[in-house]
Amino acid sequence: MTGASRIPCGSSGLPASGASVTSGNGDEAKRALRATLKAARREIGLEKRVQWDAHIGAQVVAWWRRRQPSVLGVYWPVHGEPDLRAAYSELVQAGAQLALPVVVARDAPLAFAAWTPGDPMVTDGMGVQVPGDVHFVERPPAMLVPCLGFNADGYRLGYGGGFYDRTLAAQPRPATLGIAYACQQALFAHAPHDVPLDVIVTEISQVR
Ligand SMILES: Nc1nc2c(c(=O)[nH]1)N(C=O)[C@@H](CNc1ccc(C(=O)N[C@@H](CCC(=O)O)C(=O)O)cc1)CN2
């Protein structure tokens, strides 16, 4: 793997020209890439984060207004992922039904629980906040997919559990909005089970 020192998250906030982070093939390279991307994301200052999250959130809201999916899968932020909770409240005020992902088993797809901002939450075994009172719903027809990394072809790198890949494997595929900061873009080869996302929303992208 090369290029770790060129990750610009903490400085200009723009991706380095071409590839900012590169991974070779194999589990070890992916592990190293995950660590590099996590460290880069941790470095982003609060002021930038607030600004970038607002921009990403506004694009998500605009996308939802155009598409009006019956339910939108969202996520509760962990490990410095873009925090879109202000946008979730705006969506609910506009009439959106939201659902949060729930890990039900290590090797299973994600389940989804109906969720409204303000519902009481508990921390699950993965350290993620989930509704305390779980009402499972069908897999949403559209979902936000938090990315630790993404590549130019729209493939995603997550924390390594394969949960979103298993969730997206079943047809019909939901509409997917990958959510990431631009500096999470990396060069990596996708695995056969990886499912490309429809679009990646970052603080510098404009989604149609
Ligand atoms: N916000 C958010 N919610 C989500 C996901 C996600 O990626 N982001 N998930 C997407 O799948 C599911 C939860 N999966 C998770 C998988 C790993 C870790 C995690 O913290 N892993 C540790 C390593 C743990 C270990 O080595 O055993 C880490 O990355 O430091 C958290 C959530 C459902 N909810």
Ligand SMILES: Nc1ncnc2c1ncn2[C@@H]1O[C@H](COP(=O)(O)OP(=O)(O)OP(=O)(O)O)[C@@H](O)[C@H]1O
């Ligand atoms: N559709 C699938 N069916 C069965 N196993 C799968 C599927 N997709 C992924 N996996 C398994 O999940 C494991 C992790 O996959 P990968 O490294 O792509 O995770 P990730 O996308 O980074 O993690 P996550 O989606 O949880 O954030 C792999 O061992 C892979 O075999």
